[in-house]
Amino acid sequence: MSQTSGSNRIVxxxxxxxxxxxxxxxxxxxxxxxxxxxxxxxxxxxxxxSILQKQKERDPNMGYARDFIxxxxxxxxxxxxxxxxxxxxxxxxxxxxxxxAVLDVAAARGAxxxxxxxxxxxxxxxxxxxxxxxxxxxxxxxxxxEPLSTVRDRVLSxxxxxxxxxxxxALARGANVVVTGRSTDTALTMAPLRHEFGWGASDWDRLAAxxxxxxxxxxxxxCSGGNCLYDWRNIPDLANVGYPIVEANADGTFVVxxxxxxxxxxxxxxxxxQLVYEMGDPHSYITPDVVADFSSIRxxxxxxxxxxxxxxxxxxxxxxxxVSIAYRAGFKAVGTLVYAWPDALEKAQLADRVLRERLDNxxxxxxxxxxxxxxxSATHGPLTVTTGEAPEVQWRIGVRSGDRxxxxxxxxxxxxxxxxxxxxxxxxxxxxxxVEEIVAYWPALVDKSVVQTKVEILT
Amino acid sequence: xKVRLVDIxxxxxxxxxxxxxxGVIALRPEWYPFIAESLTRARVAQHxxxxxxxxxxxxELPNLNxxxxxxxxxxxxGGTLSLKTDAQGKVFSTAMLRMLLDVDDDRARSLKLPEAxxx
Numbered sequence: 045m046s047q048t049s050g051s052n053r054i055v056x057x058x059x060x061x062x063x064x065x066x067x068x069x070x071x072x073x074x075x076x077x078x079x080x081x082x083x084x085x086x087x088x089x090x091x092x093x094s095i096l097q098k099q100k101e102r103d104p105n106m107g108y109a110r111d112f113i114x115x116x117x118x119x120x121x122x123x124x125x126x127x128x129x130x131x132x133x134x135x136x137x138x139x140x141x142x143x144x145a146v147l148d149v150a151a152a153r154g155a156x157x158x159x160x161x162x163x164x165x166x167x168x169x170x171x172x173x174x175x176x177x178x179x180x181x182x183x184x185x186x187x188x189x190e191p192l193s194t195v196r197d198r199v200l201s202x203x204x205x206x207x208x209x210x211x212x213x214a215l216a217r218g219a220n221v222v223v224t225g226r227s228t229d230t231a232l233t234m235a236p237l238r239h240e241f242g243w244g245a246s247d248w249d250r251l252a253a254x255x256x257x258x259x260x261x262x263x264x265x266x267c268s269g270g271n272c273l274y275d276w277r278n279i280p281d282l283a284n285v286g287y288p289i290v291e292a293n294a295d296g297t298f299v300v301x302x303x304x305x306x307x308x309x310x311x312x313x314x315x316x317x318q319l320v321y322e323m324g325d326p327h328s329y330i331t332p333d334v335v336a337d338f339s340s341i342r343x344x345x346x347x348x349x350x351x352x353x354x355x356x357x358x359x360x361x362x363x364x365x366x367v368s369i370a371y372r373a374g375f376k377a378v379g380t381l382v383y384a385w386p387d388a389l390e391k392a393q394l395a396d397r398v399l400r401e402r403l404d405n406x407x408x409x410x411x412x413x414x415x416x417x418x419x420x421s422a423t424h425g426p427l428t429v430t431t432g433e434a435p436e437v438q439w440r441i442g443v444r445s446g447d448r449x450x451x452x453x454x455x456x457x458x459x460x461x462x463x464x465x466x467x468x469x470x471x472x473x474x475x476x477x478x479v480e481e482i483v484a485y486w487p488a489l490v491d492k493s494v495v496q497t498k499v500e501i502l503t
Numbered sequence: 504x505k506v507r508l509v510d511i512x513x514x515x516x517x518x519x520x521x522x523x524x525x526g527v528i529a530l531r532p533e534w535y536p537f538i539a540e541s542l543t544r545a546r547v548a549q550h551x552x553x554x555x556x557x558x559x560x561x562x563e564l565p566n567l568n569x570x571x572x573x574x575x576x577x578x579x580x581g582g583t584l585s586l587k588t589d590a591q592g593k594v595f596s597t598a599m600l601r602m603l604l605d606v607d608d609d610r611a612r613s614l615k616l617p618e619a620x621x622x
Contacts, residue, residue, distance in 0.1 A: 320526020
């Protein structure tokens with residue numbers, strides 16, 4: 045399956061999605077643009093699981109990232125004819141249903157029997173939550189220290205972040221597609237390397253290297269020219285941006301590259317920007333498999349659009365797993381209007397005062413009101429240096445409350461300002477703001493011993 | 504003389520809950536020591552005074568010619584609770600790069616640091 049054999053063997057893992065909603069074309073481009081052994085698709089962000097949980101409550105056959113089924117359809121020839129294997133955390137809160145949908149698509153495309161889909165379950169702690177709390181696992185919020193019992197009745201989903209072990213097992217049992225629930229983003233890249241190279245459970249440096257390879261490519265094009273501040277004007281052909289590929293060696297060193305003829309750019313600055321993205325303490329990047337040390341990473345140019353990564357060290361993992369819990373946390377809505385020259389900012393400021401007075405007069409109380417002036421100071425706040433009069437300003441006001449009615453009433457107060465507020469106002473064609481239920485994120489830790497993962501192979 | 508951080512570094516930022524992280528990367532390796540000396544925890548906390556409600560943590564990554572800062576209380580509650588346009592801290596990167604740094608002229612010359620434009 046891989047390109048060469050022996051100690052120089054290289055395994056290629058290609059990233060095809062950096063989040064649910066990423067470029068639909070990317071998976072197909074990754075398997076058609078050149079040789080790859082594995083296609084890695086990351087679909088889950090912090091609150092994605094709760095969205096999927098809501099979908100599953102409405103329909104027990106839902107609760108996974110539907111985009112993945114289309115992606116599988118687009119890469120099916122590569123999987124069936126060329127042996128490319130797919131690893132994805134698209135299973136959400138219903139990995140079995142996701143796997144069945146993949147098998148259905150394969151059957152409909154005349155490839156029945158060609159897929160062995162490994163399904164990883166056991167990350168879903170929702171059914172065990174009360175038992176866990178009862179046995180003395182507080183699932184305290186990692187940021188505030190509060191025990192989960194304070195929001196228990198509002199919990200929507202609870203999933204442990206699981207590591208590479210069950211994915212490696214699925215691959216060892218011959219799966220050519222592996223579907224997981226809340227596995228870590230980085231495990232999706234590390235597990236294929238661990239499987240191919242036979243890295244052991246205490247091979248800390250190599251496991252850490254696999255994790256860092258995963259960190260570099262888990263956000264898709266964000267390491268290959270997308271959202272890249274360094275020399276952004278000169279990054280070529282973003283319309284055809286190449287998603288990243290890791291070319292890994294058995295010793296844990298690897299090259300980050302992309303297919304020839306694609307756009308974007310991979311160089312030391314683009315990879316460095318991604319390395320520091322969402323970084324906490326760089327000396328201790330904690331995963332279920334290993335603690336990786338980002339201060340050990342060495343980067344070197346290795347030809348055009350190639351960066352060599354080496355020197356990585358790791359330490360033993362902790363005895364905890366992180367748990368991603370989502371809970372209902374009230375309601376919010378955001379309203380906007382646009383004010384034109386002259387004196388756009390002053391008009392927007394007057395609109396804001398008028399609205400706030402009306403909300404006060406109605407006795408509406410919110411946990412929070414936030415005003416921003418887009419075009420003036422919405423992104424950098426008081427750090428903004430103003431250089432002359434803004435030609436136009438978008439006034440943006442948001443409210444948050446546990447009381448849905450108060451938020452609903454707020455949404456009716458924006459449009460009237462078009463006729464009964466300050467002048468030269470526009471930009472209201474979108475209609476009344478929508479009330480959105482807030483699903484908030486509650487990070488916690490749990491003992492590894494209480495999470496039992498399971499691997500099934502479906503055909 | 505004065506040097507604008509935006510002329511000597513690039514950056515990327517992201518979120519973890521109510522904390523924004525900002526990675527600052529020297530545009531040239533020889534500029535990293537100057538950036539690391541200038542961007543102390545106190546100096547960064549002062550820069551973001553009135554923007555963040557918590558404290559600042561600072562980590563050095565000389566292997567990447569980079570610094571990583573954690574800005575606590577930066578995101579108005581963070582994630583889905585936040586009403587901010589930048590609820591996920593994506594543009595704290597260039598907010599950091601607004602910093603104006605002092606450097607003595609000799610050092611600026613030897614490092615070939617670009618002088619900030621005069622107003």
